[in-house]
Amino acid sequence: MTQANKITGAEIVIKALIDQGVDTVFGYPGGAILPIYDELFQQKKIKHILVRHEQAATHAAEGYARSTGKIGVVFVTSGPGATNSVTGLTDALMDSVPIVVISGQVPTFMIGNDAFQEADTVGITRPCTKHNWLVKDTNKLAEIIHKAFEVAGSGRPGPVLVDVPKDVQFASGRYTKKNEIKTDFIKKEPSIDVKMLDEAINRLELAERPIIYSGGGVINSGQSAVNLLRNLVAGTNFPVTSTLMGLGSYPASGKNWLGMLGMHGTYEANMSMHDCDFMLCIGARFDDRITGRIDAFSPNSYKVHIDIDPSSINKNITVEAPLIGDVSKILSMLTARWKERGSKVNKKKLSAWWKSINNWKGVQSLGYENSSSVIKPQYAVQRLEELTKSYNRFVSTEVGQHQMWAAQFMGFEEPNRWMTSGGLGTMGYGFPASIGIQIAHPTSLVINVAGEASWLMNMQELGTAVQYRLPVKQFILNNERLGMVRQWQELLHGERYSHSWSDALPDFVKLAEAYGIKGIRCEDPARLDDSIREMIDYPGPVIFDCLVEKHENCFPMIPSGKAHNEMILGEQTEENSISDDGAVLV
Amino acid sequence: MSLKLKKGVNNQSAYNLRDPNLDYEAAHTLSIIVDNESGVLARVIGLFSGRGYNIDSLTVAEVDPNGHRSRITIVTTGTPKVVNQIKAQLNRMVPVHEVTDLTLKGKAVQRELAIFKVVGNGNQRVESLRLADVFRAKVVDSTLKSFTFELTGNSEKIDAFAELMTPLGLKEIARTGIVALLRGDNSS
Numbered sequence: 001m002t003q004a005n006k007i008t009g010a011e012i013v014i015k016a017l018i019d020q021g022v023d024t025v026f027g028y029p030g031g032a033i034l035p036i037y038d039e040l041f042q043q044k045k046i047k048h049i050l051v052r053h054e055q056a057a058t059h060a061a062e063g064y065a066r067s068t069g070k071i072g073v074v075f076v077t078s079g080p081g082a083t084n085s086v087t088g089l090t091d092a093l094m095d096s097v098p099i100v101v102i103s104g105q106v107p108t109f110m111i112g113n114d115a116f117q118e119a120d121t122v123g124i125t126r127p128c129t130k131h132n133w134l135v136k137d138t139n140k141l142a143e144i145i146h147k148a149f150e151v152a153g154s155g156r157p158g159p160v161l162v163d164v165p166k167d168v169q170f171a172s173g174r175y176t177k178k179n180e181i182k183t184d185f186i187k188k189e190p191s192i193d194v195k196m197l198d199e200a201i202n203r204l205e206l207a208e209r210p211i212i213y214s215g216g217g218v219i220n221s222g223q224s225a226v227n228l229l230r231n232l233v234a235g236t237n238f239p240v241t242s243t244l245m246g247l248g249s250y251p252a253s254g255k256n257w258l259g260m261l262g263m264h265g266t267y268e269a270n271m272s273m274h275d276c277d278f279m280l281c282i283g284a285r286f287d288d289r290i291t292g293r294i295d296a297f298s299p300n301s302y303k304v305h306i307d308i309d310p311s312s313i314n315k316n317i318t319v320e321a322p323l324i325g326d327v328s329k330i331l332s333m334l335t336a337r338w339k340e341r342g343s344k345v346n347k348k349k350l351s352a353w354w355k356s357i358n359n360w361k362g363v364q365s366l367g368y369e370n371s372s373s374v375i376k377p378q379y380a381v382q383r384l385e386e387l388t389k390s391y392n393r394f395v396s397t398e399v400g401q402h403q404m405w406a407a408q409f410m411g412f413e414e415p416n417r418w419m420t421s422g423g424l425g426t427m428g429y430g431f432p433a434s435i436g437i438q439i440a441h442p443t444s445l446v447i448n449v450a451g452e453a454s455w456l457m458n459m460q461e462l463g464t465a466v467q468y469r470l471p472v473k474q475f476i477l478n479n480e481r482l483g484m485v486r487q488w489q490e491l492l493h494g495e496r497y498s499h500s501w502s503d504a505l506p507d508f509v510k511l512a513e514a515y516g517i518k519g520i521r522c523e524d525p526a527r528l529d530d531s532i533r534e535m536i537d538y539p540g541p542v543i544f545d546c547l548v549e550k551h552e553n554c555f556p557m558i559p560s561g562k563a564h565n566e567m568i569l570g571e572q573t574e575e576n577s578i579s580d581d582g583a584v585l586v
Numbered sequence: 587m588s589l590k591l592k593k594g595v596n597n598q599s600a601y602n603l604r605d606p607n608l609d610y611e612a613a614h615t616l617s618i619i620v621d622n623e624s625g626v627l628a629r630v631i632g633l634f635s636g637r638g639y640n641i642d643s644l645t646v647a648e649v650d651p652n653g654h655r656s657r658i659t660i661v662t663t664g665t666p667k668v669v670n671q672i673k674a675q676l677n678r679m680v681p682v683h684e685v686t687d688l689t690l691k692g693k694a695v696q697r698e699l700a701i702f703k704v705v706g707n708g709n710q711r712v713e714s715l716r717l718a719d720v721f722r723a724k725v726v727d728s729t730l731k732s733f734t735f736e737l738t739g740n741s742e743k744i745d746a747f748a749e750l751m752t753p754l755g756l757k758e759i760a761r762t763g764i765v766a767l768l769r770g771d772n773s774s
């Protein structure tokens with residue numbers, strides 16, 4: 001290898017990203033990553049979006065990744081830049097979002113000396129990445145970056161971090177092409193247990209009270225998995241429900257749709273989960289927000305669990321038939337075999353099952369009392385849904401009551417249209433995520449359904465939205481409360497509202513104006529539709545301050561420590577109050 | 587699935603009835619082949635501490651210098667469900683190539699090495715040397731007042747020797763922790 005074939009580490013980083021097909025990077029510069037930013041400056045293939053805080057870069061990359069199925073990329077500097085990325089990395093790990101964070105690091109010869117802006121980045125991010133690397137040799141840099149993309153995107157997707165010391169960025173080294181790296185580090189999927197698959201199909205054919213419960217894994221697996229799910233539902237006429245992460249895998253307008261399940265899921269979804277005799281879990285992980293009390297979870301069902309991650313099997317709930325592998329691969333095998341065997345289902349029992357389900361639907365668990373004097377948050381979301389659903393639309397959310405109302409009242413017909421922080425529940429996710437989505441889909445309508453408290457957590461991103469002319473709509477359900485916290489305090493802590501109100505809020509309209517964008521305030525239910533239309537029609541970013549009822553609770557709700565069939569449908573009674581055991585759960 | 591009992595109807599769930607040992611904690615020896623790269627031990631240990639698993643013993647050393655592979659031997663205690671989780675979680679890690687549960691795989695040779703410093707005079711000193719002989723411990727260092735013994739064996743043997751040496755002036759022990767391989771001609 002001659003000196004001429006060598007390029008600097010910084011060049012290698014950019015070259016490797018281009019080799020990986022990266023067109024967008026979200027980031028924030030600083031001393032330890034300056035050589036890479038210098039290279040960035042001297043090329044045209046990669047667009048860089050300057051955020052206003054590194055946490056926002058990671059969430060924007062998540063929004064970008066989840067709305068496109070591609071891998072999100074982030075640049076941060078050492079020390080505080082890297083530590084600011086920790087929340088986004090953890091969020092991406094919990095929700096299986098593929099992102100690659102490249103962090104600057106102090107020069108190798110200064111590592112360990114408490115150098116300026118030194119942090120043990122690989123140490124800090126070890127538990128919140130799928131894998132991370134500290135690159136000590138420029139010759140290994142390209143290979144490691146290609147590996148990083150491979151690890152982020154393969155199997156169960158997730159975040160990775162590559163820490164690149166400044167001297168490694170300056171030094172020259174060999175470039176290794178994407179297709180030149182060994183891929184033996186990628187985990188092999190175990191072969192499918194055909195006997196298990198057949199037994200699962202036996203049970204499917206005989207099922208009297210079946211349910212399909214789908215999760216984010218279906219969406220991660222891609223469009224073919226989504227199509228297979230939809231065809232299976234159509235072919236079997238089984239009812240289907242999804243987790244928060246799975247919304248859009250089956251269309252909300254589909255006739256077998258029961259709505260979301262879990263803590264704030266519909267009555268029909270949760271009752272069906274509880275009473276079913278056959279459960280087909282596809283790409284979901286029996287999270288505690290789904291199961292409620294573990295020992296009372298769906299007590300009489302035969303459970304089939306399709307998951308690409310073997311560690312998800314039997315972690316919370318013991319299942320009879322684990323089928324490990326990519327959802328689309330397993331679903332296509334399952335469907336093919338089921339068809340071979342005559343596409344049988346237990347039709348007679350199934351129609352009786354649908355009768356019970358329709359009775360549960362009759363409860364109308366998402367019902368609420370509307371008002372003509374104050375905007376009910378549910379009504380606001382309903383109107384937003386009605387007026388935007390015909391658009392090419394993407395929705396992100398923050399975390400809290402508004403997030404649950406958005407999940408309940410908005411309908412998603414397609415996957416990758418709904419971006420929310422599920423596993424980690426990160427307030428501050430939605431605004432930067434909406435920026436990442438808008439970057440990927442410049443002409444689409446991108447709405448962040450927000451709570452005022454969450455939104456404040458990354459409000460500095462107004463600068464990013466304005467700088468890049470991103471017409472993101474910030475639809476804030478302003479209840480002047482940390483509403484979800486307030487709700488728990490009401491139900492669990494004797495109505496002692498410890499620090500759960502939003503005091504000293506800014507005037508959101510003036511805030512918008514300070515950034516030269518549009519602010520809209522609405523507090524009159526009669527003016528809501530017009531105001532929403534005004535928001536949609538405005539060609540730039542909008543902050544919509546929707547003043548809503550301050551003390552509305554989000555129902556239905558399965559209180560912590562209770563079973564699916566013990567959900568609270570409306571305001572509290574003595575009988576359904578939460579036990580002390582339940583109160584210790586989160 | 588032959589049980590006709592209703593599952594999960596109360597805290598005494600039928601899941602437990604299906605396998606009477608389900609909640610019984612047992613020690614498992616796991617043999618893990620990993621890339622010998624910096625941070626790999628921290629990853630494995632971090633997994634155990636982060637997810638609340640037990641480590642009763644841990645040893646690590648490179649076993650394949652050409653392939654840069656190390657073998658980590660961990661003894662952990664947990665219910666079958668937890669031990670299965672541990673193995674699945676270990677297998678997810680990028681530098682982990684192989685996880686073998688020696689306890690489930692069959693008989694394994696398990697050995698520890700320990701060094702004992704025993705300080706004493708007269709009869710005590712003679713007795714410690716006599717017992718060391720019974721245990722086939724080697725004297726690796728001595729002064730007029732002390733012996734340093736080296737002993738290899740399974741953990742019970744080392745425990746037993748330590749117990750005997752205690753009244754004879756045992757001052758210090760150093761133990762390596764367990765290393766293990768499957769018996770027979772199969773590799774783990």
Ligand SMILES: Cc1ncc(C[n+]2csc(CCOP(=O)(O)OP(=O)(O)O)c2C)c(N)n1
Pocket residue numbers: 398399400401402403425426427428450451452453454455477479481482483484485
């Ligand atoms: C970063 C972070 N801190 C704290 C919490 C706990 N938390 C969950 S919801 C919530 C209140 C959110 O308030 P707001 O954004 O106004 O939404 P609302 O519930 O009022 O709709 C809080 C504090 C969290 N999820 N994330």
Ligand SMILES: [Mg+2]
Pocket residue numbers: 400451452453477478479480481482483
């Ligand atoms: Mg609020």
